[in-house]
Amino acid sequence: MRIDILTLFPEMFAPLKESLLGKAVEKQLIDIHYIQIRDFSKDKHKKCDDTPFGGGAGMLMTPQPIADAIESIPNYKHAHIVYLSPKGTTLTQAKVQQMAQTYEHLILLCGHYEGVDERIISLYVHEEISIGDYVLTGGELPAMVLVDAIARYIPGVLGSSESTQNESFSQNTLEYPQYTRPQEFRGLKVPDVLLSGNHQEIERWRTQQAQILTQKRRPDLLQ
Numbered sequence: 717m718r719i720d721i722l723t724l725f726p727e728m729f730a731p732l733k734e735s736l737l738g739k740a741v742e743k744q745l746i747d748i749h750y751i752q753i754r755d756f757s758k759d760k761h762k763k764c765d766d767t768p769f770g771g772g773a774g775m776l777m778t779p780q781p782i783a784d785a786i787e788s789i790p791n792y793k794h795a796h797i798v799y800l801s802p803k804g805t806t807l808t809q810a811k812v813q814q815m816a817q818t819y820e821h822l823i824l825l826c827g828h829y830e831g832v833d834e835r836i837i838s839l840y841v842h843e844e845i846s847i848g849d850y851v852l853t854g855g856e857l858p859a860m861v862l863v864d865a866i867a868r869y870i871p872g873v874l875g876s877s878e879s880t881q882n883e884s885f886s887q888n889t890l891e892y893p894q895y896t897r898p899q900e901f902r903g904l905k906v907p908d909v910l911l912s913g914n915h916q917e918i919e920r921w922r923t924q925q926a927q928i929l930t931q932k933r934r935p936d937l938l939q
């Protein structure tokens with residue numbers, strides 16, 4: 717999968733160069749390109765923002781640099797262009813899985829200030845996605861969240877010991893409690909069933925725990 721990220725702050729994306737994601741890029745499982753929108757500004761001061769028509773607080777990102785940055789991307793017309801925005805569809809695990817399985821080329825537009833000129837959305841954006849009902853200073857963190865979540869579904873990114881199967885939301889429940897060594901820590905013991913070697917009982921316990929936890933914290937998932 718190729719992902720082009722359009723941003724005013726490429727340096728914010730250092731986390732995508734670490735750990736599993738960094739290894740996935742090294743192994744060329746994911747091809748991530750960072751595009752500095754400001755490089756495309758035709759303003760003599762490289763301005764990329766301006767005041768909103770009709771008044772109102774804050775600044776908007778102007779359309780020209782964004783449009784030219786998008787059109788600089790090879791085959792941009794065949795990519796799925798996403799704008800990270802509180803006005804978008806809220807991201808869910810199902811949406812992440814669908815995107816990972818559907819798109820070979822994603823372009824992620826990161827807004828800043830009050831966002832982008834509406835004409836960019838009309839002309840180029842296929843989908844607006846929100847990571848939650850709160851307002852951030854920029855679309856960079858949401859873009860990193862989206863890339864991280866999608867990358868987990870790309871074959872080879874997760875180690876053989878990890879899986880997207882029995883995890884929170886994958887079966888419309890939260891994940892069961894998990895334990896590792898030592899068997900006792902600060903007086904708290906690992907549940908005996910997990911030490912029993914009885915896989916049928918372990919599976920039954922995990923299913924029951926997931927149901928209890930989901931009913932308590934996220935009954936909406938059970939609907």
Ligand code: 4FV
Nearest residue numbers: 800801827828846847851852854
């Ligand atoms: C956001 C979110 C978000 C709004 C104005 C960036 C900011 C600024 N993006 N999910 N919640 N974006 O708050 O995706 O441009």
